[in-house]
Amino acid sequence: MTDESRPVDELAAAYALDALEPAERARFEAEASPEALEEARQLADTAALLAADEVAPPPSLRASVLDAIAREPQRDEAPPLTRPTASAPHRDTDEPRAHVAAARPPGAAERRARARWRPARVLGAIAAGSALLLGGVAIGSQLGGESQQEALGALVAAPDAERSEVELADGGIATVVWSPAREQSAILFDGLPPAPEGATYQAWFIDGSGARSAGVFEASSAFLLEGELSAGAAIGVTVEPAGGSEAPTSDPILVVET
Amino acid sequence: MTAIAEPRAAARWRPAILGRVETSLEQCLVRAADGDERAFAELYDATAARVFGLVLRILVDRAQSEEVAQEVYLEAWRQAKRFDPSRGAAMSWLLQIAHARAVDRVRSSQSQRDRDERIGVRDTAVPVDEVAEQVEISLDAARARRALGELSDAHREAIELAYFEGLTQSEIAERLGAPLGTVKTRLRDGMERLRGILGVTT
Incomplete structure (x- = not known):
């Protein structure tokens, strides 16, 4: 594969808009050129400028959020590398709402955010995409179980992958x-x-x-x-x-x- | 959360109050990454209306939007260490999480049905301004509207279906009865144009 632009690069805008199917997202993150990944990052910033309408949430939400974070552990900087494998328990399980949130696959923003921390281009992108690999319905049923999913995430994030x-x-x-x-x-x-x-x-x-x-x-x-x-x-x-x-x-x- | 003010708390508090502008949000997030709940509360206060506005726009349903907004902030709290202030604005980072979460939710089938129903109700029952009255028109919002208005109808339509309705590019093609390749091109060209109009603000 050359370092010139690649066919998958044309998906940068759709990626930035979260408009790709899970498999397409995985492919983009795995195969896009560094330029296209940067392009997607910038276009995601552009897209966020569209989210300019303000609607005040109910005051109860503030209390609920602040209450939840007080009981919510924060993650280390780079869990894909530091988190031990498959059997590593997710630590959010003692708090119902947090658990719901934790069990959901991280969104594109997080994947992009994670990607920022990873130097290696392709595998870094895949590693960041591990979450979205886990997000696909087909994968969930194929791998059956979070520990398998985490194993897959850990594999694609492995430094020697x-x-x-x-x-x-x-x-x-x-x-x-x-x-x-x-x-x-x-x-x-x-x-x-x-x-x-x-x-x-x-x-x-x-x-x-x-x-x-x-x-x-x-x-x-x-x-x-x-x-x-x-x-x-x-x-x-x-x-x-x-x-x-x-x-x-x-x-x-x-x-x-x- | 502790209510006892440590000596440094006051010092930390001040700059955020003085400059409630973009830079202070980044500081809040960076401090939140160190477990500073107060900084996170500041971040919440400064961003919640924007985050909730986006989530509500996508999901339409208020109860679901509250749930998702809660998830967004929990995720932001957990992931705060991953935020890199040198690579972008905190507001953008947060809105990207919010968008991804809301889109995840809207793509789950029940939510989609609920949403369609509500949109149907809204479209037939209340013509235009139901949402408008709760929405505070900010300068940023006016700017976003103007920018969208400068796009061709085809570009604007594709981008709005993706960004505000959470459709995938394939679903947009289906909805519009247009070839997928056409939709890809519209999204790409439309976003490039938007970037040109809005500039890159980080």
């Missing part, structure tokens, strides 16, 4: 992300069609000893592979009969060397 992008035969795009240090990997999809009737997608770790299943999944925008990624293994995906197979029975729709 690498990525590789593959165009699928039908025109969709798969981005494989992996972290050797964490021995974890995930695949983000943009435009993956549903598996044929009676079939499922199955991911594999492939090394000298053969292919080892990394779990089955349905069409989704992200899949966190099950099992540890061993050094040098390739990651592949095949279409298998529902329930999955012991070993691949069809040609892979994608293979990526890690």
Whole structure:
């Protein structure tokens, strides 16, 4: 990929207006050029100038907000890096309202805000986007459970995370992300069609000893592979009969060397 | 919250009172990041009408808007350390959180239905000025209206559907019966033009 402008760059304005679907947002944050990310930041400032109408909220809101923050812990500067993985409990659980807020995926503003703290361009953007990856409905159901979602967030935020992008035969795009240090990997999809009737997608770790299943999944925008990624293994995906197979029975729709 | 004034509190209090302008908001937010609840209260007082105005404009429903506004401030409190005053204004940072939250909410289906209903009611029952009377017309608001007014109808329509109704670009295309590519172009060109008109104020 060159450092010139990229096709996804044209989404900067829509991104700044929060007018992208979760998968598109993820793609923009992962693939946009640094210029486009800066453009989006500036246009978001422009958009905020449109929010100029003032309507006084009821006084009770002030009391409620101040009461809530008094009991609400603040986060450290860069949780994507410092927060331990999957099992790290979210600390907001003892306060009902705060919990509701905490459980919701952070919005674009936060993602942009987070992005500001991250030096690395692409993975920084993905890491910031981890929240929005978590926000997608498909992902939520595919990964099932916040700890899985947090694991995905931690993976894309890992300092050693690498990525590789593959165009699928039908025109969709798969981005494989992996972290050797964490021995974890995930695949983000943009435009993956549903598996044929009676079939499922199955991911594999492939090394000298053969292919080892990394779990089955349905069409989704992200899949966190099950099992540890061993050094040098390739990651592949095949279409298998529902329930999955012991070993691949069809040609892979994608293979990526890690 | 402690009511006992520590020696420095008075000193911290003063500049915010003297200069209730953009710069003081950034200071409030930076202090809030250190756990200063009083600074956060100042920030709230200076921004709540704007935040609530935006959320209400998007969600229409008051009760939901109050919930979302509360979420916005909680998030701002939790994320205050991530705010970087060198990269932008506190008001903009806050409004971006508010916009994202309100849009998240409007895209949940029930909220969307409620909203459509309310908009339907509003459109048929009360012609124009129901909202206008509660809205304080500020200079900023007048400026925003003027800027939107300078856009072509097509650009303005696309931007308003995105920003104030929380539609995605695909939904805008559907709503307008226009190709997605056209909508992308309108959003992009329209926003570029807006930036030109409004300037970059940070």
